[in-house]
Amino acid sequence: MLNKNKIRVLFFIGSLRSGGKERRLVELLTYLSNSGRYEIFVVLTLSEIHYNQFLNLNIPYKIIQKRWRKYDITVIPEFYRITKKFRPDLIHTWGRNQTFYALPSSIRLKIPIVNSQITSAPPKLNKLSVNSLIDRLNFRYSKIILSNSEAGIKAYTPPLEKSKVIYNGINLDRFSNLPNPTNIRAKYKIETPYAVVMVASISPNKDYRLFSEVARYVTSKRDDISFIGVGWYIRDDSEYNRLIELTKSNPKFIIPGNINDVEALVNACTIGVLFSNKTIHGEGISNAIMEYMALSKPVIANDAGGTREIVHNNKNGYLIDRITVPELGNIVIELVDDEVKRNSFGKASETIIQNSFTLEKMGKAFEKAYEEVLELKQFKQKKPTQLMEIY
Structure with a gap:
């Protein structure tokens, strides 16, 4: 003993x-x-x-x-x-x-x-x-x-x-008594009924270029979907500056940087995504994905590393591999339009967290x-x- x-x-x-x-x-x-x-x-x-x-x-x-x-x-x-x-x-x-x-x-x-x-x-x-x-x-x-x-x-x-x-x-108490989603959307200037969020540092390990390209494709076809990326960054980083320049020409593409109310923002969004730079990085179990799932969001993420241990393709989201920007953009649009599937994926996400994480x-x-x-x-x-x- x-x-x-x-x-x-x-x-x-x-x-x-x-x-x-x-x-x-x-x-x-x-x-x-x-x-x-x-x-x-x-x-x-x-x-x-x-x-x-x-x-x-x-x-x-x-x-x-x-x-x-x-x-x-x-x-x-x-x-x-x-x-x-x-x-x-x-x-x-x-x-x-x-x-x-x-x-x-x-x-x-x-x-x-x-x-x-x-x-x-x-x-x-x-x-x-x-x-x-x-x-x-x-x-x-x-x-x-x-x-x-x-x-x-x-x-x-x-x-x-x-x-x-x-x-x-994950401490599920973090997701209780969150602010009104309408107020959060106003805070972050999300003016569309649907929003796709990516919680990830702006670093070489994450693929913000893919995120921005999918955002450009989807927002060129739809005026009811916004994309918002939040996470730690270095102010003088060239990728961060590139993303900020994109926000100036596209109000539906939003990069507020590092924030303190991630849970509230995810709760106010529709879909959670995580795109990693697969050539150099493989996720373990991503806390960002866990947050999406705890808040009943469908997930779209790379089919690599530990992500496949928590995201189950076509059950609580989609695992992507070797996919074009238009194909990925259409997956986002399809999930937005199919409320039944979106809710089913979200419920499955929440159940996986409660059972195993x-x-x-x-x-x-x-x-x-x-x-x-x-x-x-x-x-x-x-x-x-x-x-x-x-x-």
Whole structure:
């Protein structure tokens, strides 16, 4: 049996800016804090915290200021000092570099690492790259490796004997008592009865070019459908500037950037889409797609990575592959026009979330992983005479 005292867990992530991995951690921290079984400390390497939900939890945290942009080994001694002072039972890492920085602390202080660095399923990996070398080290010295999709395990190929899949869990309370959709549509200048939303960062991993081309095609044929893309961006980024220029000539194409009321906006829209750059990126389980589904929206997304583990073609949406812009645009128009199918897809989406992707289900799975690691640690620490008594 585990010690009845609180389990001390040290979490290590790059930042808490808007993103799927970051949202997932905040949801987990909410669950663990509410359980009363854990003493938690969070370490960041960037001061970006976009989730007020995290601040409201009043969890102690520390930011290690990086000196270098990438592979900053100066983080290692500072993280060691924090670890030695906090004396955690577990170190739970949320990123490739964070896991790497935690290895010396884990090895020297004999604290097991729970590794949650796998959150995507890239189509190609360079096995000779520095990143792949770091991955192999991380996997070797982690006690358990957790991916949020089966596709992630297949892509990164960690040792299967210590790998598990824990699907994202979503806090359904986030979708209660949302503002009136009419007010939200007015706020974001959506003047049409139907709207297609894409929640995604404006980054190379996402295909905003496809989103904008589909928007141009559909809005040239229909005056009752708008397209709105929201997510984190870099102000001087060329793709962001290109999208802003498109909004000037097409009032039905809207790019408000990063927003704080994503749930309310999705609730006010008709269809949720997620187009990824399949040549370099494969989604794990997308939090954006989960939000669409929790709000009973049909989904259109790439047939790649972990998306096919949550979106079921022609059941709660469409998985697309090698499709032209007109074909994709016509799918959007067909869904808008077919209210029965749209509602059927939306209901199926909501049911999938309630059955397989709740916060409670995810939280319990993480707790089970913690217990397995701690039980193994306690077993290995027993003296030989104690082992004889067991047998």
